Amino acid sequence: MLTLILADAELELIPQKIWGHPAVVAYTKRRKKKARICLLDATYHHSAMRNLEDGGRRGRPDIVHFFLLLALDSILNQEGGLRVAVHTRNDEIIEVNPETRLPKHYERFVGLIESLYDMGAVPSKKDPLLEIRYGVRLKDYIDEIREDEEIIAMSPSGEKRQLGRIFPKKGDYIVIIGGFPEGDYRSPVYEIADRSVSIYDGMLKVWTVVSEVIGDYERLG
Ligand SMILES: C[S@@+](CC[C@H](N)C(=O)[O-])C[C@H]1O[C@@H](n2cnc3c(N)ncnc32)[C@H](O)[C@@H]1O
Numbered sequence: 001m002l003t004l005i006l007a008d009a010e011l012e013l014i015p016q017k018i019w020g021h022p023a024v025v026a027y028t029k030r031r032k033k034k035a036r037i038c039l040l041d042a043t044y045h046h047s048a049m050r051n052l053e054d055g056g057r058r059g060r061p062d063i064v065h066f067f068l069l070l071a072l073d074s075i076l077n078q079e080g081g082l083r084v085a086v087h088t089r090n091d092e093i094i095e096v097n098p099e100t101r102l103p104k105h106y107e108r109f110v111g112l113i114e115s116l117y118d119m120g121a122v123p124s125k126k127d128p129l130l131e132i133r134y135g136v137r138l139k140d141y142i143d144e145i146r147e148d149e150e151i152i153a154m155s156p157s158g159e160k161r162q163l164g165r166i167f168p169k170k171g172d173y174i175v176i177i178g179g180f181p182e183g184d185y186r187s188p189v190y191e192i193a194d195r196s197v198s199i200y201d202g203m204l205k206v207w208t209v210v211s212e213v214i215g216d217y218e219r220l221g
Helices: 022-031 042-049 061-072 106-119 138-145 206-219
Strands: 002-009 082-088 092-096 130-134 150-160 173-178 195-198
Touching: 002 061, 002 138, 002 206, 022 042, 061 082, 061 106, 061 206, 082 138, 106 130, 138 173, 173 206
Parallel strands: 002 082, 002 173, 150 173, 150 195
Antiparallel strands: 082 092, 092 130
8 A cells, every 4th residue: 555645735724814915805805705714825825925934835725636636546546555645734634535536627626625624524524535634743644544654755855766666665655745836844754754765856846756656656566
């Protein structure tokens, strides 16, 4: 089994500090929704985000969307060999049922995640496909789910491994991938992981790394 965790993902509701900013007011008016129940999104809120700490990397639900589409639609997941979870910058954990069929359309995905924040689980608490838990640090989540898997952190500054050699041998692994567009992990990922691995001399997009990791694991057979 491969467990993929998108860590420190830049997914959050619009912070109160910028609810009154004209870019946010215009956005929420257009969507006919209160700011406190809308996701922060750099595409629409970048001018307001200059007033936020780490404003240059926050508000990236699109990264989470791509990550989940790639992972859930993979052959590995169809065959029951994949578990995925998202850990956010505010220490929330989103657990994902492998049978979830996510909306391909981005705006519909955003609506779904806003419902998740609102209700705690979607489509229902009784039979959830996505469930959110609050105040769970990455290390605590991994301690909870880990059996005897090796933990690998993907990082451009990690130990260089050729493609096809991310995994030393067949087995169970937990792989951590950063869910942010720039900067480094905020969580103590290099302390949590047994090793960190780079697959290229340079920075790759999250979705490129996800597809290479899944492909490498599938080829282990
Ligand atoms: C867009 S990058 C974040 C960029 C950041 N400057 C960094 O150094 O990680 C997001 C994530 O993709 C993964 N990643 C990006 N480039 C990589 C590489 N060359 N090798 C392995 N993982 C990589 C890492 O997990 C990283 O946290």
